[in-house]
Amino acid sequence: MVGVKGTSWGNFPRAQQTVRRIDWPGEAVLEGKGTLLPYGYGRSYGDSCLNDGGTLLDVTGSERLIAFDPASGVVRAEAGVSLEQLLAFAVPRGWFLPVTPGTKYVSLGGAVANDIHGKNHHRAGTFGRHVRAFELLRSDGTRLVCSPTQNPGLFRATVGGLGLTGLIVWVELVLRPITSALIDSESIKFANLDEFFALSAESDARFEYTVAWVDCAAQGERLGRGLYLCGNHASGPGPLYASPPPRLAAPFNAPDFALNRWTIQAFNALYYGKQRRKVAEKRVHYEGFFYPLDAVGAWNRIYGARGFLQYQFALPYTGDAGLTKEIFARIAASKLGSFLAVLKMFGDLPSPGLLSFPLPGVTLALDFPNEGARTFALLEELDGIIRENGGRVYPAKDARMSAASFKTFYPEWRRFAEYIDPRFSSSFWRRVTQEAVGDE
Amino acid sequence: MKRVLIIGATSAIARAAARIFAGRGDRLFLVARDAAKLQVTAQDLRVHGAERVDVTVADLDDFARHEALLDEAEGALGGLEVVLIAYGTLPDQKLLEGSFEETEKELRTNFLSVVSLLTALANRLEAQKQGTIAVISSVAGDRGRKSNYVYGTAKGAVSLFLQGLRGRLHPSGVRVITIKPGFVDTPMTAEIKKNALFASPEAVAKGIVSAIDRGRDVVYLPPFWRGVMLIVRAVPEPLFKRLNL
Numbered sequence: 213m214v215g216v217k218g219t220s221w222g223n224f225p226r227a228q229q230t231v232r233r234i235d236w237p238g239e240a241v242l243e244g245k246g247t248l249l250p251y252g253y254g255r256s257y258g259d260s261c262l263n264d265g266g267t268l269l270d271v272t273g274s275e276r277l278i279a280f281d282p283a284s285g286v287v288r289a290e291a292g293v294s295l296e297q298l299l300a301f302a303v304p305r306g307w308f309l310p311v312t313p314g315t316k317y318v319s320l321g322g323a324v325a326n327d328i329h330g331k332n333h334h335r336a337g338t339f340g341r342h343v344r345a346f347e348l349l350r351s352d353g354t355r356l357v358c359s360p361t362q363n364p365g366l367f368r369a370t371v372g373g374l375g376l377t378g379l380i381v382w383v384e385l386v387l388r389p390i391t392s393a394l395i396d397s398e399s400i401k402f403a404n405l406d407e408f409f410a411l412s413a414e415s416d417a418r419f420e421y422t423v424a425w426v427d428c429a430a431q432g433e434r435l436g437r438g439l440y441l442c443g444n445h446a447s448g449p450g451p452l453y454a455s456p457p458p459r460l461a462a463p464f465n466a467p468d469f470a471l472n473r474w475t476i477q478a479f480n481a482l483y484y485g486k487q488r489r490k491v492a493e494k495r496v497h498y499e500g501f502f503y504p505l506d507a508v509g510a511w512n513r514i515y516g517a518r519g520f521l522q523y524q525f526a527l528p529y530t531g532d533a534g535l536t537k538e539i540f541a542r543i544a545a546s547k548l549g550s551f552l553a554v555l556k557m558f559g560d561l562p563s564p565g566l567l568s569f570p571l572p573g574v575t576l577a578l579d580f581p582n583e584g585a586r587t588f589a590l591l592e593e594l595d596g597i598i599r600e601n602g603g604r605v606y607p608a609k610d611a612r613m614s615a616a617s618f619k620t621f622y623p624e625w626r627r628f629a630e631y632i633d634p635r636f637s638s639s640f641w642r643r644v645t646q647e648a649v650g651d652e
Numbered sequence: 653m654k655r656v657l658i659i660g661a662t663s664a665i666a667r668a669a670a671r672i673f674a675g676r677g678d679r680l681f682l683v684a685r686d687a688a689k690l691q692v693t694a695q696d697l698r699v700h701g702a703e704r705v706d707v708t709v710a711d712l713d714d715f716a717r718h719e720a721l722l723d724e725a726e727g728a729l730g731g732l733e734v735v736l737i738a739y740g741t742l743p744d745q746k747l748l749e750g751s752f753e754e755t756e757k758e759l760r761t762n763f764l765s766v767v768s769l770l771t772a773l774a775n776r777l778e779a780q781k782q783g784t785i786a787v788i789s790s791v792a793g794d795r796g797r798k799s800n801y802v803y804g805t806a807k808g809a810v811s812l813f814l815q816g817l818r819g820r821l822h823p824s825g826v827r828v829i830t831i832k833p834g835f836v837d838t839p840m841t842a843e844i845k846k847n848a849l850f851a852s853p854e855a856v857a858k859g860i861v862s863a864i865d866r867g868r869d870v871v872y873l874p875p876f877w878r879g880v881m882l883i884v885r886a887v888p889e890p891l892f893k894r895l896n897l
Contacts, residue, residue: 233839233842235839236688236689236692237688237692238688273664273839276692276693276695276696277695277696277699277700278692278695278696278699279695279699280699301700
């Protein structure tokens with residue numbers, strides 16, 4: 213056991229906890245005292261993957277495959293298998309992830325526990341929709357296979373359940389067939405938010421994957437300008453190789469002044485201006501299409517030691533872009549900058565988890581360098597708008613939402629709480645349910 | 653298709669190497685102490701494409717069983733072709749300093765049991781005039797350091813034994829490969845604070861399989877350790893004994 217400092221992707225907040233490796237099934241993993249929380253690759257941004265004062269169960273050593281059916285693409289694998297490892301196995305065999313987020317350094321257990329989504333949400337829904345079953349180890353020693361029909365209550369609580377319902381041992385997932393590792397991609401410039409919504413309505417039918425990058429610094433007529441990125445798996449036979457490991461890594465934390473509103477504005481303007489044409493078509497490997505940031509190892513370090521706050525919300529959309537515009541205007545006016553702003557329309561396929569984040573409508577994800585009180589005040593202000601309009605903020609990326617906000621965003625939280633394993637807890641959960649901290 | 657015998661098959665490095673063999677469709681025979689770990693390891697390798705995987709549970713400190721073990725492996729594989737010896741323990745040096753009994757136990761596991769296996773293996777491969785024996789030793793065996801000298805002694809002795817064996821088996825066409833990993837991030841080193849010198853088991857496994865494919869004699873993994881150990885070995889003893897290594 214090794215004590216570690218807080219290691220979530222946003223480098224904020226910090227926490228102290230014991231890490232225990234879970235390398236083999238059947239190890240007496242839940243022995244001892246204090247609270248437990250499963251931990252994978254630490255890509256959750258805030259404190260949902262932290263357990264200050266308790267223990268983290270590091271499952272990354274539990275990374276074996278258990279079964280694969282080459283006819284149906286059903287794979288059963290231990291919870292510590294990363295999406296990268298699964299891709300390395302599946303792609304050469306002509307299979308792909310049914311849903312992938314923007315990084316492949318995510319464990320299967322984490323993908324279930326956060327019911328993650330990707331650029332194909334409008335077609336495929338969340339990750340949890342493609343999970344046939346998983347095994348859950350509870351702290352009383354019981355092992356339960358959960359599926360939509362077997363232990364369905366625990367299934368719905370565990371999908372999106374932030375690791376609180378017990379330790380996921382293995383996951384059975386249905387992969388998606390591909391004939392090529394390449395993606396036919398299109399990048400389309402849009403001048404403002406109205407154009408984004410129009411593009412989205414048109415292209416979500418043509419493309420399996422769609423997402424937009426938005427320049428959050430632009431104001432006035434250019435408010436919400438950006439690049440709309442879409443893609444389909446290339447049809448017909450093509451190369452089936454998985455990706456090489458990353459070559460670059462940010463080797464240390466950048467000085468805190470490296471990212472300020474001037475550098476962020478410059479970056480955004482350059483990124484937008486780089487593409488001259490209205491539409492650019494390219495055939496690219498899936499690696500560059502889905503995981504551009506994975507190519508830069510520890511990119512979170514560019515925000516410096518103070519860390520950063522990621523903010524992602526989902527809002528119902530009924531054809532009126534007004535609310536989204538208002539939010540963009542407030543962010544632009546705050547000049548607190550966002551390095552990466554990602555905008556997408558979620559589809560209306562229901563999410564299976566009690567605490568699943570996606571809902572039909574629009575979703576926006578932004579990074580904010582942690583500038584203390586000003587940043588927190590802005591995000592609290594945005595929370596207010598989201599609360600009043602039936603939206604949600606994503607726990608996997610959160611480090612600061614209030615307990616009141618959480619309970620409004622996730623009205624099922626009480627029903628969920630009944631399924632929590634008594635030994636399991638997280639910094640996030642204690643924060644949003646106002647439990648006393650330091651429960652050992 | 654190769655016929656690969658892996659002794660100590662549930663170690664992180666061995667599993668990563670086995671996956672590479674499995675991905676090529678090789679036939680595997682796995683030996684390890686823990687039946688449950690052996691079973692999930694074998695299943696993982698089947699899924700990864702191994703032509704066939706057989707296993708046997710064995711405590712390798714039981715030298716008397718070694719010949720029977722090799723018979724079993726040879727039978728299941730249909731012959732011995734590649735043998736990877738990959739087991740070992742990393743003892744707590746401080747504990748050993750106070751106990752010869754514990755020290756002897758470490759030397760039995762990390763050195764003598766390997767010699768017992770190698771003696772039996774060498775005779776079989778020499779008789780069939782082909783095959784490859786790869787053994788995971790360690791950079792720790794390149795020089796005795798106060799922080800870890802019992803482990804270092806065992807690994808150094810293994811390296812020395814392999815050096816002689818390599819010469820003996822050379823005329824018969826049997827290859828003997830000494831593998832010297834540096835720090836590897838595995839359950840064996842879970843208690844040690846990680847730094848930039850630590851390599852992944854996958855990277856080390858890749859180097860092992862490549863050394864077997866190319867029939868190398870001695871490999872350091874990752875390769876930069878060859879340079880590091882050259883320097884470590886070059887430090888004069890009067891100075892070295894004062895270093896906190």
